[in-house]
Every structure is written in structure tokens, then in C-alpha cells.
Amino acid sequence: MSKILIRGAKVLGGEAQDVLIDGETIAAVGTGLSAEGATVVEAEGQVLLPGLVDLHTHLREPGREDSETVLTGTKAAARGGWTAVHAMANTFPVADTAGVVEQVWRLGRESGYCDVQPIGAVTVGLEGKQLAELGAMHDSAAGVKVFSDDGKCVDDAVIMRRALEYVKAFDGVVAQHAQEPRLTEGAQMNEGTVSAELGLGGWPAVAEESIIARDVLLAEHVGSRVHICHLSTAGSVEIVRWAKSRGINVTAEVTPHHLLLTDEMVRTYNPVYKVNPPLRTERDVMALREALADGTIDIVATDHAPHPGEDKDCEWAAAAMGMVGLETALSVVQQTMVDTGLLDWAGVAERMSVNPAKIGRLDGHGRPVSVGEPANLTLVDPAYRGAVDPADFASRSRNTPYEGRELPGRVTHTFLRGRATVIDGNLT
The missing domain is CATH 3.20.20.140 (Metal-dependent hydrolases)
Incomplete structure (x- = not known):
């Protein structure tokens, strides 16, 4: 997917904005954005983080x-x-x-x-x-x-x-x-x-x-x-x-x-x-x-x-x-x-x-959510509540202290240089 439009996310928890990803970078940040042929991610109520x-x-x-x-x-x-x-x-x-x-x-x-x-x-x-x-x-x-x-x-x-x-x-x-x-x-x-x-x-x-x-x-x-x-x-x-x-x-x-x-x-x-x-x-x-x-x-x-x-x-x-x-x-x-x-x-x-x-002096990460920056992004739903189930982990190991404990928040999408590695909580 060359273009992805994240619509209505609270950037860093602030005002709801749209973020357009084009290729590996952020192409636009604003309200009312549109992009022909873009895959749209509806993110109302979610928080967008680097x-x-x-x-x-x-x-x-x-x-x-x-x-x-x-x-x-x-x-x-x-x-x-x-x-x-x-x-x-x-x-x-x-x-x-x-x-x-x-x-x-x-x-x-x-x-x-x-x-x-x-x-x-x-x-x-x-x-x-x-x-x-x-x-x-x-x-x-x-x-x-x-x-x-x-x-x-x-x-x-x-x-x-x-x-x-x-x-x-x-x-x-x-x-x-x-x-x-x-x-x-x-x-x-x-x-x-x-x-x-x-x-x-x-x-x-x-x-x-x-x-x-x-x-x-x-x-x-x-x-x-x-x-x-x-x-x-x-x-x-x-x-x-x-x-x-x-x-x-x-x-x-x-x-x-x-x-x-x-x-x-x-x-x-x-x-x-x-x-x-x-x-x-x-x-x-x-x-x-x-x-x-x-x-x-x-x-x-x-x-x-x-x-x-x-x-x-x-x-x-x-x-x-x-x-x-x-x-x-x-x-x-x-x-x-x-x-x-x-x-x-x-x-x-x-x-x-x-x-x-x-x-860590790590280039390309920890950058602002702004135009021209690498599209390394995390979208989280802070309203989610759910019990931790280690059987659902992607890790090979299950030694978590939180099994059965209800924790808030859920990562819905992760983007690595514009490519979605996680969509709706699932690995791509």
C-alpha cells in the first residue's frame, strides 16, 4: 500500500487530525485530508504516537x-x-x-x-x-x-x-x-x-x-x-x-x-x-x-x-x-x-x-509526527480494556506477570516506514 490515510487520530493525545502516509514518509498532517486510492484507517478516539x-x-x-x-x-x-x-x-x-x-x-x-x-x-x-x-x-x-x-x-x-x-x-x-x-x-x-x-x-x-x-x-x-x-x-x-x-x-x-x-x-x-x-x-x-x-x-x-x-x-x-x-x-x-x-x-x-x-543515537526513529518525517507510527486505542492472555502473544515465551489481569489500551496499528506491520491488532 503506497498511500495510507489515518483519519481523526489524536496526535500525541491532542486535537484530532488526519495523517497521510505516502510511501515511507508522512506526506500531510491536517484536517479534512483526502487522497485518491489511499487505504483509509478510521482512528476516531485513538491516539497516534511516534x-x-x-x-x-x-x-x-x-x-x-x-x-x-x-x-x-x-x-x-x-x-x-x-x-x-x-x-x-x-x-x-x-x-x-x-x-x-x-x-x-x-x-x-x-x-x-x-x-x-x-x-x-x-x-x-x-x-x-x-x-x-x-x-x-x-x-x-x-x-x-x-x-x-x-x-x-x-x-x-x-x-x-x-x-x-x-x-x-x-x-x-x-x-x-x-x-x-x-x-x-x-x-x-x-x-x-x-x-x-x-x-x-x-x-x-x-x-x-x-x-x-x-x-x-x-x-x-x-x-x-x-x-x-x-x-x-x-x-x-x-x-x-x-x-x-x-x-x-x-x-x-x-x-x-x-x-x-x-x-x-x-x-x-x-x-x-x-x-x-x-x-x-x-x-x-x-x-x-x-x-x-x-x-x-x-x-x-x-x-x-x-x-x-x-x-x-x-x-x-x-x-x-x-x-x-x-x-x-x-x-x-x-x-x-x-x-x-x-x-x-x-x-x-x-x-x-x-x-x-x-x-541510542538511532536515526529515523523518535521523530515528530510531521510532514517529511519517516512514517514510523503507533496507533493506540486508550479506551480498550481487556484481560491479558499469554496464549495470544506473538512472543515465543509466555512468562508474563499479567496473565488474567485487566489492562487498559490496545495497539491497533503499527507502521514501519509506511508499511503496516499490525492492522487491527493483528500482524500482517
Whole structure:
């Protein structure tokens, strides 16, 4: 379809307008538009956003295709309104060379459902001992700009400093999984009242906060960019807020599940609630929401972490950590931030499209809904209410904490450079 006319959508939640897509770009924005031969999408009452960009996705390929593949993961992304995702490096083999990141990048291009930008490992094999081929990954066809050992913390301060120095040369960013390993040995959940009552090993907030404090100081010393993955505590918020007040070049993300769920869920001993970092307290949840609203936290990122059933359908201690999130993220953000009045839809667009594209230096995404821009767009029906059914997921995995929970909002259409990847909620 060369021309598509989206009629009557609320652009960024504002006034209803028509948007004409011609080929890969937005040709016109206004009221009363018409176009001969165009496919018309009636969007009255729906909200039109720039295509969502996820800075933190696990696609598992190569190596764990039983959990997810680039194809199934990008299908899930399109269903959730994402037009670009950044694929984390903890694959098998690890994405620590130009060859592996180019493989992931090419698989993304072949999928056609959303753009896939690989994230390169900071250290060889994620072992934290030796810097990976950062320059070679950046200079590859994949053009890697974000580096992370996510799943493991770069806990050696010297290695972290060297990484920050290295990426500064090409305006890259190191995305840190903030977890002091010595403080979290044997940890199973958030350290607090609930962990004490359940007899599960506690994961103290200071294990996250101490690494963030160190790394923002290193970033200031080096003059480089650091990004904090899946920030989860009220104390972490205060450290990032302080760092930004000093002009330190730090950005931070929060996951949808840390905006909604608390450690009280663990009382069920259902491993679907086992995640890294762990679900925290209600106080932490409220602090995260406020920080996302005031800009201390820059973006929402899913940390989509698919696992096969056997890795989750077992006793708590043996279960893998992680939750799928690509197909439910926007609904959770609507419930926790929009429906509560903390953000409007323009604010959602900033935190789920504009800012992540800026942090990742991702061209063609996070752009305004205006003439001449790439037609990477997401159309959502905010009035929809429905229970989450993992059997309906496009993801290969089903480890969602929201099964049976009613969530608001539904992505009806997703457009990638003018091509509809989702129509009426269904993949094309």
C-alpha cells in the first residue's frame, strides 16, 4: 500500500487530525485530508504516537532460540507498538564481536517487523575482565553505539572507567546493570520485610545504589555518557537526580513492571514474579513513577526477558529471572502514568520514543509526527480494556506477570516506514 490515510487520530493525545502516509514518509498532517486510492484507517478516539523505541530487549538469538528468536521477538515488538528495539548482548555466543552483532542486525533487517539495533558487550564473554571489541562493533555494519553486559554488572571500576573512555571517542554510551555482586550472593528477592517473612535471600537496595553512585562519578571524571538500566529503588532515583543537578551525563530507564508490581507479589511463590532487579516496595514504585514524570528517569524500557516454560515452571529458587514485556508495556504505562494523571500522551511519546532514540543515537526513529518525517507510527486505542492472555502473544515465551489481569489500551496499528506491520491488532 503506497498511500495510507489515518483519519481523526489524536496526535500525541491532542486535537484530532488526519495523517497521510505516502510511501515511507508522512506526506500531510491536517484536517479534512483526502487522497485518491489511499487505504483509509478510521482512528476516531485513538491516539497516534511516534513508533516506540525499546532500549532494552532480549531477543535470545543466537543460542537460545527455544526462548525467542529475532523474528518472534520483533513480531511481539510490532504487536506492542515498537518500531525499533535494541537487542542485548547476552546471547550464545555473546555479542562481543563485530561478527555476532552483524548477525543480529541482519536478522532484524530480514524480519521486517521492526528495526533491530544490537547492543554490544562491554567485556569479552560478559566476564568483566577484558574490554570487548568496542571499536570494531561500532565500525561494523551494525554501527553499535550502546554497550552493556546486562545480566551482569561491570563491577570492576577500572574496566568501567576504560569502557567509558573508549566509547567517548565515538559518542557511545555504556548501559550499566547496577548490581554489586558481593552484596547479592544468593539473593532471591528484594531485601525487606517480605523477604524476612518468606525466608528468601534478600537483595538490598544498596547493591544497586552503590554501583550507580560510583558510575556517575566515573562518568563525570571521564566526561562520558553512562546509562542506568532498569533502575528500581527510591535511593537510586535520588542519586540520579543529584548527578543530573551536577551536569553529569547520565540517563536512566525504568521497566513497566517496576512501575506497577511490588515485592508483595512474591508471597505467592510464583516464579513469574522473579526478576532482576527484583520487584521492590510500594514506596519504591511511587518514587519511580514520580521520577519518570519529572524527567529524572528518562525512558521506559521493557527488559523483555523471554524464557521457555521449563525455566519458569519450577520451584522459586531454581527459576530463571525475567519477564516478557514487549506486548504489554504501553498498557502498563497507560495504567500507571496516564490514567493516574502523571503523564499525558505527549509525555509518553517522549519517554518511550523520543528519548530512547536520542540515547541510542538511532536515526529515523523518535521523530515528530510531521510532514517529511519517516512514517514510523503507533496507533493506540486508550479506551480498550481487556484481560491479558499469554496464549495470544506473538512472543515465543509466555512468562508474563499479567496473565488474567485487566489492562487498559490496545495497539491497533503499527507502521514501519509506511508499511503496516499490525492492522487491527493483528500482524500482517
